[in-house]
Amino acid sequence: MHYLLNHIIKFIKITLLLFFSVFFVSPVNAELTVEDIIKSRKALFSKNYSTAKRVQAFSTKGDFEKAKKLMIEMSENYKVLLDLFPENTQEGFKTEALLIIWEEKDTYNALMQKASDDIIKLTSLIDNTNDIRGTLQQLMWSNCKACHSKYRMPH
Ligand code: HEC
Numbered sequence: 088m089h090y091l092l093n094h095i096i097k098f099i100k101i102t103l104l105l106f107f108s109v110f111f112v113s114p115v116n117a118e119l120t121v122e123d124i125i126k127s128r129k130a131l132f133s134k135n136y137s138t139a140k141r142v143q144a145f146s147t148k149g150d151f152e153k154a155k156k157l158m159i160e161m162s163e164n165y166k167v168l169l170d171l172f173p174e175n176t177q178e179g180f181k182t183e184a185l186l187i188i189w190e191e192k193d194t195y196n197a198l199m200q201k202a203s204d205d206i207i208k209l210t211s212l213i214d215n216t217n218d219i220r221g222t223l224q225q226l227m228w229s230n231c232k233a234c235h236s237k238y239r240m241p242h
Pocket of ligand 1: 125128129130132133135136139181182183184185195198199202227228230231232234235238239
């Protein structure tokens with residue numbers, strides 16, 4: 088009898104553990120629907136686009152402190168984006184993501200990580216260059232194009 092009781096208690100503990108780990112171990116998209124995920128990645132890319140234009144404007148004016156703050160924001164957004172391409176979000180809700188993303192997920196993630204790292208490099212180079220335009224092109228804009236040309240539908 089005692090033996091059985093121990094077993095039941097153990098079973099309940101494991102069930103509880105599993106139950107909670109589903110909710111707490113993978114917090115990013117455990118409760119988000121496919122629609123939520125696709126919409127939030129689109130919103131984040133759009134936000135990065137408008138932020139990039141502001142980075143360009145502030146840098147051109149020589150307002151580097153403001154530009155750098157925005158660069159750090161963009162870098163963080165890229166890191167969030169890494170988690171917004173789970174397997175079940177390959178189609179629907181007007182996604183422009185191409186299937187090749189999931190065929191070569193590691194290469195894709197590496198490009199996203201590079202975009203995030205490059206813009207951090209930019210924070211330390213931007214006020215030390217005579218070629219602001221070229222530096223922004225190289226460490227910010229070129230990463231958009233490198234990724235879009237292969238992984239986003241022509242638009
Ligand atoms: C590593 C890949 C990658 C990088 C880097 C990247 N993008 Fe994208 N971008 C995508 C993909 C994939 C989509 C399509 C997402 C979807 O529709 O689900 C997208 C979509 C967009 C969209 C459309 C959002 C919408 O509302 O549909 C804009 C705008 C955009 N990107 C701008 C940028 C800009 C600007 C940069 C650089 C500053 C950039 N992206 C960097 C992969 C990337």
